[in-house]
Amino acid sequence: MTAVSDARLLEVRDLSRRFGGGRTLFGVKKPQLTAVGALSLDLQKGETLGIVGESGCGKSTLARLLVGLDRPSAGTIRLDGEDLAAAGRRAVAAKVQYVFQDPVSSLNPRHTIRAILEAPMRHLLGLGKAERARRLDQLIEDVNLRPEFLERYPHEFSGGQAQRIGIARALAADPDVVVLDEPVSALDVSVQAQVLNLLERLKRERGLTYVFISHDLAVVESVSTRVAVMYFGALVETAPARAIFAAPRHPYTRLLIDSAQIPGRQRAPKSGGSGELPDPYNPPPGCAFAPRCSRAEEICGEAMPGLEARSGDSQHHVACFNPIPLAAHS
Amino acid sequence: MTSAAAAAVTAESQPRRERPSTLALLLNNRLAAAGLVVLGLVVGAALAAPILPLADPNATDPAHRLAPLFAPAHLLGTDALGRDILSRLIWGTRVSLAVGVSASLIAAVVGSAIGLVAGYAGGRSDQILMRLIDLLMAFPYILLALAIVAILGPGLINALYAIAIVNVPFFARNIRGITVGLARREFIDAARLSGKGPLRILWSEILPNVLPTIVITLSTTVGWMILETAGLSFLGLGAQPPQADLGSMLGDGRKVMFTAPTISLVPGLMIFLIVISINLIGDGIRDALDPRLRSGALARPSFRTAIAEPLDRPTAPLDAAATLDVKGLRTDFRMGPEIYHACGGVDLTIAPGQCLGLVGESGSGKSVTAMSLMGLVPSPPGIVTGGTIGFRGEDLATAKNERIRTLRGSAIAHVFQDPLATLHPLFCVGDQIVEAIRAHQPLSRSEAEGKAEELLTLVRIPNPAERMRALPHELSGGLRQRVSIAMALANDPELIIADEPTTALDVTVQADILRLLDTLRHDRKLAVLFITHDFGVVSEIADRVAVMYAGKIVETGPTTAVLADPAHPYTRMLIDCVPVMGEPERRLDAVRGRPPAVNQLPAGCSFAARCPRVEPDCSTGEIVLDEKRNGLQARCLHPLEPGETLA
Ligand SMILES: Nc1ncnc2c1ncn2[C@@H]1O[C@H](COP(=O)(O)OP(=O)(O)O)[C@@H](O)[C@H]1O
Ligand code: SF4
Ligand code: SF4
Ligand SMILES: [Mg+2]
Numbered sequence A: 001m002t003a004v005s006d007a008r009l010l011e012v013r014d015l016s017r018r019f020g021g022g023r024t025l026f027g028v029k030k031p032q033l034t035a036v037g038a039l040s041l042d043l044q045k046g047e048t049l050g051i052v053g054e055s056g057c058g059k060s061t062l063a064r065l066l067v068g069l070d071r072p073s074a075g076t077i078r079l080d081g082e083d084l085a086a087a088g089r090r091a092v093a094a095k096v097q098y099v100f101q102d103p104v105s106s107l108n109p110r111h112t113i114r115a116i117l118e119a120p121m122r123h124l125l126g127l128g129k130a131e132r133a134r135r136l137d138q139l140i141e142d143v144n145l146r147p148e149f150l151e152r153y154p155h156e157f158s159g160g161q162a163q164r165i166g167i168a169r170a171l172a173a174d175p176d177v178v179v180l181d182e183p184v185s186a187l188d189v190s191v192q193a194q195v196l197n198l199l200e201r202l203k204r205e206r207g208l209t210y211v212f213i214s215h216d217l218a219v220v221e222s223v224s225t226r227v228a229v230m231y232f233g234a235l236v237e238t239a240p241a242r243a244i245f246a247a248p249r250h251p252y253t254r255l256l257i258d259s260a261q262i263p264g265r266q267r268a269p270k271s272g273g274s275g276e277l278p279d280p281y282n283p284p285p286g287c288a289f290a291p292r293c294s295r296a297e298e299i300c301g302e303a304m305p306g307l308e309a310r311s312g313d314s315q316h317h318v319a320c321f322n323p324i325p326l327a328a329h330s
Numbered sequence B: 001m002t003s004a005a006a007a008a009v010t011a012e013s014q015p016r017r018e019r020p021s022t023l024a025l026l027l028n029n030r031l032a033a034a035g036l037v038v039l040g041l042v043v044g045a046a047l048a049a050p051i052l053p054l055a056d057p058n059a060t061d062p063a064h065r066l067a068p069l070f071a072p073a074h075l076l077g078t079d080a081l082g083r084d085i086l087s088r089l090i091w092g093t094r095v096s097l098a099v100g101v102s103a104s105l106i107a108a109v110v111g112s113a114i115g116l117v118a119g120y121a122g123g124r125s126d127q128i129l130m131r132l133i134d135l136l137m138a139f140p141y142i143l144l145a146l147a148i149v150a151i152l153g154p155g156l157i158n159a160l161y162a163i164a165i166v167n168v169p170f171f172a173r174n175i176r177g178i179t180v181g182l183a184r185r186e187f188i189d190a191a192r193l194s195g196k197g198p199l200r201i202l203w204s205e206i207l208p209n210v211l212p213t214i215v216i217t218l219s220t221t222v223g224w225m226i227l228e229t230a231g232l233s234f235l236g237l238g239a240q241p242p243q244a245d246l247g248s249m250l251g252d253g254r255k256v257m258f259t260a261p262t263i264s265l266v267p268g269l270m271i272f273l274i275v276i277s278i279n280l281i282g283d284g285i286r287d288a289l290d291p292r293l294r295s296g297a298l299a300r301p302s303f304r305t306a307i308a309e310p311l312d313r314p315t316a317p318l319d320a321a322a323t324l325d326v327k328g329l330r331t332d333f334r335m336g337p338e339i340y341h342a343c344g345g346v347d348l349t350i351a352p353g354q355c356l357g358l359v360g361e362s363g364s365g366k367s368v369t370a371m372s373l374m375g376l377v378p379s380p381p382g383i384v385t386g387g388t389i390g391f392r393g394e395d396l397a398t399a400k401n402e403r404i405r406t407l408r409g410s411a412i413a414h415v416f417q418d419p420l421a422t423l424h425p426l427f428c429v430g431d432q433i434v435e436a437i438r439a440h441q442p443l444s445r446s447e448a449e450g451k452a453e454e455l456l457t458l459v460r461i462p463n464p465a466e467r468m469r470a471l472p473h474e475l476s477g478g479l480r481q482r483v484s485i486a487m488a489l490a491n492d493p494e495l496i497i498a499d500e501p502t503t504a505l506d507v508t509v510q511a512d513i514l515r516l517l518d519t520l521r522h523d524r525k526l527a528v529l530f531i532t533h534d535f536g537v538v539s540e541i542a543d544r545v546a547v548m549y550a551g552k553i554v555e556t557g558p559t560t561a562v563l564a565d566p567a568h569p570y571t572r573m574l575i576d577c578v579p580v581m582g583e584p585e586r587r588l589d590a591v592r593g594r595p596p597a598v599n600q601l602p603a604g605c606s607f608a609a610r611c612p613r614v615e616p617d618c619s620t621g622e623i624v625l626d627e628k629r630n631g632l633q634a635r636c637l638h639p640l641e642p643g644e645t646l647a
Helices: A059-067 A089-095 A113-123 A129-142 A147-151 A159-171 A189-206 A217-223 A241-246 A251-259 B004-012 B022-028 B030-051 B085-121 B123-138 B141-152 B156-183 B186-193 B198-234 B246-255 B262-289 B366-373 B401-407 B429-440 B445-458 B477-489 B507-524 B535-541 B559-564 B569-576
Strands: A008-020 A032-044 A048-052 A074-079 A096-099 A177-181 A209-213 A226-231 A234-240 B306-312 B324-335 B338-350 B355-359 B382-391 B412-415 B495-499 B527-532 B544-549 B552-558 B626-629 B632-634
Touching (some): A008 A059, A032 A209, A048 A059, A209 A217, A217 A241, A234 A241, B022 B030, B085 B198, B156 B198, B246 B262, B338 B355, B338 B366, B355 B507, B355 B535, B412 B477, B429 B445, B445 B477, B507 B527, B527 B535, B535 B559, B552 B569
Parallel strands (some): A048 A226, A096 A177, A177 A209, B355 B544
Antiparallel strands (some): A008 A074, B324 B338, B324 B382
16 A cells, blocks of 8 residues: 555654753753654545544644644654745645644634634735635634624633634634644533534545544544554554554553543453653663563563564554564454 | 523523623722822823913022912922922923833833743743843842933933833843743744744734733832932932922922921922822732732632521431431522522432542532532632531531531542642652641651551552652652542541542543542442543442532432433433544534523523423423432433433
């Protein structure tokens, strides 16, 4: 399945983002941590790529790099073959947009909804007044809001409504890719479904491609076509959504799936905890999951496993020396 | 209002809650209003100086020098050169006000600009700008002004610059602080993604948000700046003779202080009136814009929630065998004329070793119910108006404050969603647990330390001896929540009230914490009230579930029964709207509309506006919570049969 390279929208190669480092004014070395380390990833047109992982594993950092809110320390992101670093932030923003986790704090409290939604049309697309008004009417209808909301201020909206405004803002410039960073985590369960259904419809109608970040596996499973599991700044497993939930191959993916609470399921009490994340300022050598892994072997503490297809399935990649055999799931 | 559609519309477009306007609050503040009147008179007089029938302020008349107050043709007398004091006072006030206000404006504009740029740019630019500002601040205030005037030469305009420069750091620091906070907010990122450049972001995104602060800072400093200008003039560095300003008049008067004290007293009094009135107004503005004052929550929190007198108590006897037996609990919030029935008649029973899951949307009253048990709802505005709170047969609603103090943190303990909110940031966790133990048990420090370490081991914190010395922020979210649980266990509680204790945690950590709580309650026969909005979590830990909606329990029963075949349509909808792992194809049905506001609950069923099974009889009369089938109780007239789905 390598012949589909023309459908490849976003190509991420060896992307890294390090924080800290360097020296203070007095020459003292500052500690450095790698939030995203040498990460490679392809995004196909029309897919919804779900990214899961524990907090602090680098999901948001990756998302901010993808939309150009942050600059990589190393590596490249190509959109339709064009290097994003060379394109400039405006050009990127016209094609890749972002939906924030906290709907209310992503809207300026002193601007009307109209001003918020018009900004991308004005500054990214340079549209005139009449054209903006026309698009705005369409947009506000697309996200199921009433036209009179345009003159109101953000604090007058509930979380669900505010998130629909946030989605409208992201779509105002007609992007190809939308990166959604925990778009429903701050919402009440009763309104999550509204927003998820809306995202599904918009994707269909506008031919969008999504990167959907969440720590909620059930949500990711229900929206994604493909899932990437992130641990400690790196991808440890990528596969079509069905395959990864039915037959996870990386021990960490397994742990995540086993930890999720499912209504109507009561787990047998397991002894011992699931372990702690390694210290980001002092990463362990070899596989970062080794200290928590029950399948660890000697090599795991020495070398870094690469993300590759380790069985017949070319779509299922796993970064593990001793992946869970497929037979274990049948 | 029987049609569901009409009800849904009103729920969506509820009138916005009215808050007193800033001006109304300002005028309500008597001191500020008085300041406003005084300042209005002074400014009015100063503005009207050219058209008032005043003598020439600079015309000397040695024949009538040092005329006393109320002398003919000189209401306030004359000074040592025979100039009319009333005229000089009004013209001088005009000059002083103009200089003080201009200096303030210059300082505000320059200082705010520096603050905005430094705060938004961050990094090196911020450091360099702020070090320069620090340098300015390192000089004593008046000394710096003197030095600047010494360089520029004396004169009113130079004094103005000096005062402005001296006050720049004050604005720069204040505004930078706010800008730094704003620059990290998500709406700034959103603006960048909307294609706005840095200057446009500063101007159109950040400035509107700092403008109120600039205005407040201005209103609280302009009085001082007028005083400082007067100070420079008094020293002969500001207004030059013969021009009058308040400071130079004071200086002139000083020479004849003992023979004609009124000459210096009059301008002194004027300075006093201006400064005090401006400061009163400034304080008034600051208070009026304080959101805490607006919501009436500035009062010191009381030790315990107020209890209504008389308390509406159900007559049914308390179940002494149950750890917790709550009947008819009602808690209101009284805010202005509105009464919010946040907890509107709740019954809960938990036996020893049992866990009750309390489920509901945010705002449904779960936390208020839980906080009411131990009187932790802030009063005002909260007040318990009814109910009995049975704890092993004892009614906590009518218990003495002393008794509540003893129970808190010992027999009844809380675990909250955010452990950082309960742990003190500056003390290591070991000390905090020791403190909690010794508050209720007569142990020596070393004994308590031993016990604290045992507790940390019990909640499975790796390396407990070392973690005792860790500060809360040095621990991960999961470890912190374990510390909170250890603290809750410190005095062998019989009831743990856990309010969304795992909501902020990752799935893996959440699973660990749930397992821990489950083991503990079985081993120690703890009763647990577990609040959450997640049915997955509930089925993991709770024996029984109570579903809350708009302040009332709408369904309760054994967990498996409620989850598999709820009787109440709301429970069904709440279960159906969340994705479940392993069922990606399942259609998610959103619950349309919003819960009603608890200050204007509809008659009959409060879910009627959103309910697909609503019938005309749902909107009349009180609907009771009664047994529907095999242990399920629901507050519904048309409950679901087992296996029945919603249309
Ligand atoms: N601006 C920053 N400065 C320093 N460290 C950061 C910064 N942003 C993120 N990090 C660190 O990078 C790691 C990944 O963070 P993040 O991408 O926010 O994770 P997630 O989205 O999975 O919660 C964390 O260790 C976090 O503390
Ligand atoms: S590489 Fe080794 S330690 Fe890492 S996940 Fe695989 S088996 Fe476990
Ligand atoms: S009583 Fe039952 S059927 Fe009637 S509106 Fe309420 S929940 Fe719906
Ligand atoms: Mg994040």
